[in-house]
Every structure is written in structure tokens, then in C-alpha cells.
Amino acid sequence: MQLTSLSLPPAMLQEAERFAKKEGRTKSELFREALRRYLQEQRWAALRGYGAQQAHKLGAKETDVERLIAEYRKGR
Template identity: 45%
Template sequence: MTTPRKSRVITFSMPPEMAEQVRHLMQEEGRTMSELIREALRLYMDDREWRSLLRYGQRRAREMGISPEDVERLLEEYRASRSQE
């Protein structure tokens, strides 16, 4: 009896030039295409989440009347207080 697969196989296409770049990366880094694509997708999803959080923070700051200058000042004050500990 075989154990169930813990991953899914997904087929996708890319331009030939990109495929060649990926092939070079595979050779340079000694990694598989799956590893490179997984890492690229993880980085993309992390970046997307970060941008979403940034938009939320900007929206909340506007609602609270906090300007970008206020944020810089508050960060500087916080960092200064942390360095005195």
C-alpha cells in the first residue's frame, strides 16, 4: 500500500527566456525547479501580506489623524527610549 502524496503536482507555463533563467538558477544553486518556484511563491505571498498590513496601518493612521511625520517622530522616540535601557 502506498502512502498518500503530501504535495500536489501543478503544471504551468512560462516564456522560454524565463525557463532558461530558471534552469541556470537550478544549476548555480543546486536546487530543483520545485524548490525555486516554492520559494518565489512564498516570497510573493509574504510581500503581498506585508503590503496589505501596510495599507491597513496607513488607513488607521489617517483615521487617527497621525501623519507620516508623526510616525517618524514616534519611532525615533521609541528607539531612543530603548537605547537607554
């Protein structure tokens, strides 16, 4: 593991310390979990964006998704 620095406003740091203590975690564990969730959210956002682009190219609407999946699976 690599050590890094993080600058936070005092109020945010105090709140993080309270949450970490309440959950029986270290601040490092709390920040790692927050970053993991943020990165996961960004990956899902990128995937949703890609899906929306592909749907737009195909002229598909969100309401078409289940039908299109069923048709695809039927044709396999």
C-alpha cells in the same frame, strides 16, 4: 504535496533553470521559494495598507509613529 502545471515563456524557463542549477536547487524548489516570497510581500503590502488607513483615520503622519508607540507603551 500536490503537483501542478506552470506555463512560462521559454526565456524565463531557461533563466530559472540556470539559477536553480547555480544554487543547487530543483526548479520546483526555486518556484516554491519565489511564490513564498511573493505571498509574503503581498501580506506585508496588505498590512502596510491597513496601517496607512488607520493612520489616516487618526490623522497621524509617518513621523508621528515612534512618538505614538512610546505614548502607548507608557500608558500600559
